[in-house]
Amino acid sequence: MKIKDTLNLGKTAFPMRAGLPNKEPKMQESWDEAKLYDNRLKENKGKPSFTLHDGPPYANGDIHVGHALNKISKDIIIRYKNMAGFCAPYVPGWDTHGLPIEQVLTKKGVKRKELDRADYLRMCQEYALTQVDLQRKGFKSLGVLGNWENPYVTLKPEYEAAQIRVFGKMAEKNYIYKGAKPIYWSPSSESSLAEAEIEYQDVRSASIYIAFKASDTKGLLPADTEFVIWTTTPWTIPSNQGIFTHPDYDYVLVAVNDRKFVIASELLATVAEKLAWEDYQVIQTIKGSELDGMVAKHPFYDRDSLVMNADYVTLDSGTGLVHAAPGHGEDDYIYSRKYKLPVVSPIDDRGYYTDEAPGFEGLFYDEGNKKVSELLEEKDALLKLDFFTHSYPHDWRTKKPVIYRATPQWFASIDKFRDNILSEVEKVDWVIPWGKTRLYNMIRDRGDWVISRQRAWGVPLPIFYAEDGTAIITPETTEHIAQLFAEHGSIIWWERDASELLPQGFSHPGSPNGLFTKETDIMDVWFDSGSSWNGVLNQRDELSYPADLYLEGSDQYRGWFNSSITTSVAVNGIAPYKAVLSQGFVQDAKGRKFSKSLGNGIAPKDVTRQYGADILRLWVASVDSTSDVRVSMDLIGQTSEAYRKIRNTLRFLIANTSDFDKTKDTVAIDDLHGSDKYMLVRLNQVIQSVCEAYDRYSFMDVYRTIFNFLTNDLSAFYLDFAKDVVYIQSENSLERRRMQTVMYEILVKLTKLLVPIIPHTAEEIWSYLEQEEEAYAYLTEMPKADSMQNADEIIDVWTAFLEFRTSVHKALEIARDEKVIGKSLEASVSVKPDEVTNALLARIAQEEDLATLLIVSQFTITTQPLTEKTLTVADNDILVVHATGEVCQRCRRIDETVGTHANAHYEALCNNCASIVDQSFPEIATEGFDINA
Numbered sequence: 001m002k003i004k005d006t007l008n009l010g011k012t013a014f015p016m017r018a019g020l021p022n023k024e025p026k027m028q029e030s031w032d033e034a035k036l037y038d039n040r041l042k043e044n045k046g047k048p049s050f051t052l053h054d055g056p057p058y059a060n061g062d063i064h065v066g067h068a069l070n071k072i073s074k075d076i077i078i079r080y081k082n083m084a085g086f087c088a089p090y091v092p093g094w095d096t097h098g099l100p101i102e103q104v105l106t107k108k109g110v111k112r113k114e115l116d117r118a119d120y121l122r123m124c125q126e127y128a129l130t131q132v133d134l135q136r137k138g139f140k141s142l143g144v145l146g147n148w149e150n151p152y153v154t155l156k157p158e159y160e161a162a163q164i165r166v167f168g169k170m171a172e173k174n175y176i177y178k179g180a181k182p183i184y185w186s187p188s189s190e191s192s193l194a195e196a197e198i199e200y201q202d203v204r205s206a207s208i209y210i211a212f213k214a215s216d217t218k219g220l221l222p223a224d225t226e227f228v229i230w231t232t233t234p235w236t237i238p239s240n241q242g243i244f245t246h247p248d249y250d251y252v253l254v255a256v257n258d259r260k261f262v263i264a265s266e267l268l269a270t271v272a273e274k275l276a277w278e279d280y281q282v283i284q285t286i287k288g289s290e291l292d293g294m295v296a297k298h299p300f301y302d303r304d305s306l307v308m309n310a311d312y313v314t315l316d317s318g319t320g321l322v323h324a325a326p327g328h329g330e331d332d333y334i335y336s337r338k339y340k341l342p343v344v345s346p347i348d349d350r351g352y353y354t355d356e357a358p359g360f361e362g363l364f365y366d367e368g369n370k371k372v373s374e375l376l377e378e379k380d381a382l383l384k385l386d387f388f389t390h391s392y393p394h395d396w397r398t399k400k401p402v403i404y405r406a407t408p409q410w411f412a413s414i415d416k417f418r419d420n421i422l423s424e425v426e427k428v429d430w431v432i433p434w435g436k437t438r439l440y441n442m443i444r445d446r447g448d449w450v451i452s453r454q455r456a457w458g459v460p461l462p463i464f465y466a467e468d469g470t471a472i473i474t475p476e477t478t479e480h481i482a483q484l485f486a487e488h489g490s491i492i493w494w495e496r497d498a499s500e501l502l503p504q505g506f507s508h509p510g511s512p513n514g515l516f517t518k519e520t521d522i523m524d525v526w527f528d529s530g531s532s533w534n535g536v537l538n539q540r541d542e543l544s545y546p547a548d549l550y551l552e553g554s555d556q557y558r559g560w561f562n563s564s565i566t567t568s569v570a571v572n573g574i575a576p577y578k579a580v581l582s583q584g585f586v587q588d589a590k591g592r593k594f595s596k597s598l599g600n601g602i603a604p605k606d607v608t609r610q611y612g613a614d615i616l617r618l619w620v621a622s623v624d625s626t627s628d629v630r631v632s633m634d635l636i637g638q639t640s641e642a643y644r645k646i647r648n649t650l651r652f653l654i655a656n657t658s659d660f661d662k663t664k665d666t667v668a669i670d671d672l673h674g675s676d677k678y679m680l681v682r683l684n685q686v687i688q689s690v691c692e693a694y695d696r697y698s699f700m701d702v703y704r705t706i707f708n709f710l711t712n713d714l715s716a717f718y719l720d721f722a723k724d725v726v727y728i729q730s731e732n733s734l735e736r737r738r739m740q741t742v743m744y745e746i747l748v749k750l751t752k753l754l755v756p757i758i759p760h761t762a763e764e765i766w767s768y769l770e771q772e773e774e775a776y777a778y779l780t781e782m783p784k785a786d787s788m789q790n791a792d793e794i795i796d797v798w799t800a801f802l803e804f805r806t807s808v809h810k811a812l813e814i815a816r817d818e819k820v821i822g823k824s825l826e827a828s829v830s831v832k833p834d835e836v837t838n839a840l841l842a843r844i845a846q847e848e849d850l851a852t853l854l855i856v857s858q859f860t861i862t863t864q865p866l867t868e869k870t871l872t873v874a875d876n877d878i879l880v881v882h883a884t885g886e887v888c889q890r891c892r893r894i895d896e897t898v899g900t901h902a903n904a905h906y907e908a909l910c911n912n913c914a915s916i917v918d919q920s921f922p923e924i925a926t927e928g929f930d931i932n933a
Helices: 020-033 036-043 065-083 099-107 117-140 157-172 234-239 265-274 330-339 365-378 418-427 434-445 475-488 525-530 532-537 560-572 604-610 613-622 633-655 674-695 699-726 734-754 759-766 791-817 835-845 850-854 911-920
Strands: 176-179 182-186 191-193 198-216 225-231 242-245 250-256 259-264 281-287 295-297 304-309 321-324 382-395 403-406 409-412 549-553 579-583 827-832 858-861 871-873 876-882
Touching (some): 020 613, 020 759, 065 117, 065 549, 065 674, 157 532, 198 234, 198 365, 225 321, 242 330, 321 330, 365 382, 549 560, 613 633, 613 759, 633 699, 633 759, 674 699, 674 734, 674 791, 699 734, 699 850, 791 835, 791 850, 791 876, 835 858, 850 858
Parallel strands (some): 549 579
Antiparallel strands (some): 250 259, 295 304, 827 876
């Protein structure tokens, strides 16, 4: 027999190499076959519910790392909640309407305007559903469990019907109206945009100073006065209807170059410098309130430009006089209502001037800047032309500039219930506190919501028009449309005439001939997703409204978080969520946004193909996703190294408990050694900390707590010296079973704690824990921290010992550097401790071998002074010398008893090993070892 055959070396088929890319797809198939998601919910039936409502990603293209961060985070929460005493279903969803799908079809050569509307919409629908299938496959490959066979999709008839009912309820409360206010308009999309669809980019714009000649100064200023305005949108001058001044500001009349100009007093010096006025004189000072009602002439059209007062005028820049084009500016529109100025907006859907702007017809609005400047110069009204770079609103999809344009649109009046929304914002639990401030301010400052869009692919606005133009939105008509949509889908709106869509026998005084037309605009896609509380939470028995949690990217404060609370409060007076958690954006290693042009993107499938989904999931858990996070294949590689540490530590536990039968080998806690009890106390602390971190959605704290426990408590301490016990002692010895009791407890509970984060690995481990009743780790419950007797005292004792152990390690390291020893088992350590440490060591030595705990061959406590080679740490003198004796060929310790045993067959062993072998393998006493094997 070989000597190593007498050792209890850990044995397991659990592979050191994970092979996740090959294993995970098969495991996911087995989860589907076993109906793991459904069975977990069946077990949880009757428990308190927890609803995490999935914000729908847009169904277009492969999933990206941002998707992965979001969906994995949700899966971590859902898995934890289901294992922690809740019934937590997960219904994934998709947002499927909107411009991006239309753009894809256009790129494929589909000509929308040449097709029947219904046929075109079916093409959009078909494409959207292929994208849902594509992304569903991607999400499932990440190990995300959920109701994948019955997700919610915003194009589904039942969802569209629920959305129509939300609109109908808002209309009943008079929150829906039609107006011609200036709104964001995207010429590149040929559609209105909501604030949530706007992003800002730097552009180079013209900056011009214009003089408007006065035609009526009410006798307060000379007849040849000129009002000076400054604008960065020269193309809007054809729409000018007036000039705003602030009633409280002082304005001056300045004489320069035989002309007289009106400018805000405080800005005179700045303007004079800009316009290169070397010699000017202030003739008169006048209050802005006195300018109110004066009249100027439009610089190149034969019409008046009224001078008005508005307190939004500032002195930050310009001249203190603001060009007013009510058809192209929100403030211009709002403040000009008092003066009943006409709303002129001579720009068509594509951004070209109409015949309402003589001389500009057919010109693209941006080209109008040059034309305006030329006309102004011709009329001697252009005082200065310059260019500057500034931030300007763009369409977030086409990335092209947008304009303010007054067109007839349907609005939801936020003003009518703004205070109710703000009150509900205050009640929500904002996991990230600044989230409340951000949404609160957005709601407080936002204008009315433009809910109509001039596109094809979306849910129609369920509005009819009578012969006299009266808009018809009644509870009867909207409910009828909702029922039609529920049965046929919203495409029916385009397949039938208005009379066929209205309730049978419907009449209206505005249609004496019984003729009706229907609205051709569709709803803002944010109304689609913002209605999901009604289309999903209120439609699914397993879900609850309000949801317990909404979790999305931080861009959703202006998007889904915003539209959801708006519609929910409008209809029901309550927020649709009890708590909100937002995440930052995913960036590359240099902090840049992912983009095709930079080629810096990382696809989740590339990560799972090379490393496996569990590595990507572990990365998600390891980062602080409450702010922007960086990712690269190098960073994923670092996460893979951390995973390897976790896997190999757990593999060690599996291997060294493979012969442990928990029903008969478990050692009672009172019979455990101090180090064993310490590890169980630490385990309970870990369980407590991890569960609290899961509860507050701090996955990074979960990861750090578990990883530090595995690295510091297990690998660097307990398992480090455990080898000298579980390998060496006889198989059924009390010493060995003590440690196996602790190891098995740690293994089982850590595996459960890791299920939400690395489920594939956790289930693989679980398959080796044949003594556990549940077929899957996910079907178990989260471990609870046990209350151990004298836990605080145990922590204090062993924390002090670990500090002492660190001191010994320092001494060992110095001895190693000085070539006194090589491995720590070559060392003999002597300590002259202080009084406190002496008491500590004496206490531990009553039941445990200090040399074993310190992984040295010999350990001595002395009261005598030590040699000059002593290292003094915290009043403890530590001496390290080379141990005396021979190396035992079984335990590898240096021992003076090696070769002294009476039986020559044990000459390579120390007396302790000889005793163990003699008891466990009596045949060796007569046959001996094959020393050369």
